[in-house]
Amino acid sequence: MNFTNLRLDHIGIRVTDLAMAEAFYARLGFQRDPEEFAPAARACGLKHPTGLRIHLIYNGEAAQAGNVLLDAPVKYPGYTHAAFIIDSMDELVAWLHREQIPISEGPLVMGHGRRNVCFIRDPDRNVLEFNEILDRAATSAGV
CATH class of the missing domain: 3.10.180.10 (2,3-Dihydroxybiphenyl 1,2-Dioxygenase, domain 1)
Structure with a gap:
């Protein structure tokens, strides 16, 4: 396998509230991509005019405080x-x-x-x- 043409397709971001997250990312220039909206999978693709894509995975449960990967004292693997x-x-x-x-x-x-x-x-x-x-x-x- 030759990875010389390896590129990033999208970034998946887990969220708790799709409407709130979609409104926030719209402020950064992202818009919903109808071809990447999958309610059964609780996933919503957004695309930026530059071609950058993110997928909002809206099955998250609200954390007590902070970001569970960065703000908790125990450091679990993850993005x-x-x-x-x-x-x-x-x-x-x-x-x-x-x-x-x-x-x-x-x-x-x-x-x-x-x-x-x-x-x-x-x-x-x-x-x-x-x-x-x-x-x-x-x-x-x-x-």
């Missing part, structure tokens, strides 16, 4: 977050403030100066990471 690339961290932060979406961490430079990172949570406290890819040469030169 902890989805990470997206953006053009401008300043624009994202301004938009998050206007939309009254709290920032859970950041912005901060990570990856040895490769990216400026900001984290938010969806209504079910699933973690979303946004990355502005930095020019390493400019970053190391203090530009």
